[in-house]
Amino acid sequence: MIWRESSGVSWLEADLGGEATACFTSREGGVSEGAFASLNLGILTEDNREYVVRNRLRLARCLGVDPEAVDMGRQVHGAGLDFNDGTGFPHFASPGESPPPEADGQLTDKIARPQLVLVADCLPVALLGDHGVAMLHCGWRGLAAGIIDAARQRVGARRAAVGPGIGPCCFEVGPEVEAAFTNLGPGLMHGRNMDLPEVARRQLSRAGVEEIEIAGICTYCDRRFFSHRRERGRTGRQAGIAWLD
Ligand SMILES: [Zn+2]
Structure with a gap:
C-alpha cells in the first residue's frame, strides 16, 4: 500500500489490480478537535x-468520489451484508434522523x-471479484461469524x-476470542495477544482469495x-472505502 495525500488529508491506497480502488483513511486533515482531531x-x-x-465532504473531494454515492450501514459487529444497487439513501453526505440499515459489509x-465502513481498531477489509467490490468491518466477532466468506461468495x-x-502487539484478548478461531490452526496467539490481521489473512486464503x-x-x-482501545472509547472513526473504477 502507498500513502497518498491531498489538502492535508492522508490515506493508504491499496492495489486492486486497476479495476477498483481501496483507500484507508488516517485521522489527519480534518476539522474536528480534541479527542476527535481531526478527520x-x-x-x-x-x-x-x-x-x-465537513470531514466527510472533504474526504470525498480529496478521493475524487461523489459523496452522494457513498454506501454505508449501521455496524453491529455481525456478518450481515448490504448489496447496494445504486439507489440507496445517502447517509454519508446527509446523515438524517433515521440511521442506515444494519450491516457490517x-x-x-x-x-x-x-462502499464504506467506519473503524477504530477493527480491520477494514476490501474484496474485489468478478461480481463486484466489497468493504467489510471486521472485528473479531464479525470474523468469527463468517463475514469474510459471506462477502467472498457474493463478489x-x-x-x-x-x-x-x-495489531498483535496490542490486542490482548480473553479465552473466548482465542476459542473462536482454533479452526484456523496454531500461531494466532502471541501470549495473550491475538493476531487479528493473520486471522483475516487465513480466512481469505482458505476461501481461495489469491492476492492479499x-x-x-x-x-x-x-x-x-484513531484507536478505540488506546483512547478508552472516546475517539473518532477512520474509514475503509472501496469502489469499482
Ligand atoms: Zn500495537
Whole structure:
C-alpha cells in the first residue's frame, strides 16, 4: 500500500489490480478537535455532527468520489451484508434522523459507488471479484461469524486488501476470542495477544482469495489513526472505502 495525500488529508491506497480502488483513511486533515482531531468520520461519537459532515465532504473531494454515492450501514459487529444497487439513501453526505440499515459489509457491482465502513481498531477489509467490490468491518466477532466468506461468495473475490487495525502487539484478548478461531490452526496467539490481521489473512486464503495485501499497521501504536482501545472509547472513526473504477 502507498500513502497518498491531498489538502492535508492522508490515506493508504491499496492495489486492486486497476479495476477498483481501496483507500484507508488516517485521522489527519480534518476539522474536528480534541479527542476527535481531526478527520473524524463517525457521527455516532460525541463529536460535533457538523464537523463530521465537513470531514466527510472533504474526504470525498480529496478521493475524487461523489459523496452522494457513498454506501454505508449501521455496524453491529455481525456478518450481515448490504448489496447496494445504486439507489440507496445517502447517509454519508446527509446523515438524517433515521440511521442506515444494519450491516457490517457493503457490496456493489455498480461503477463509482464507494462502499464504506467506519473503524477504530477493527480491520477494514476490501474484496474485489468478478461480481463486484466489497468493504467489510471486521472485528473479531464479525470474523468469527463468517463475514469474510459471506462477502467472498457474493463478489467472487480473488483480491483483497486488509487495512490498518489493532495489531498483535496490542490486542490482548480473553479465552473466548482465542476459542473462536482454533479452526484456523496454531500461531494466532502471541501470549495473550491475538493476531487479528493473520486471522483475516487465513480466512481469505482458505476461501481461495489469491492476492492479499495487508497494511501491517497497528492503530493502537500508530497515532496517525484513531484507536478505540488506546483512547478508552472516546475517539473518532477512520474509514475503509472501496469502489469499482
Ligand atoms: Zn500495537
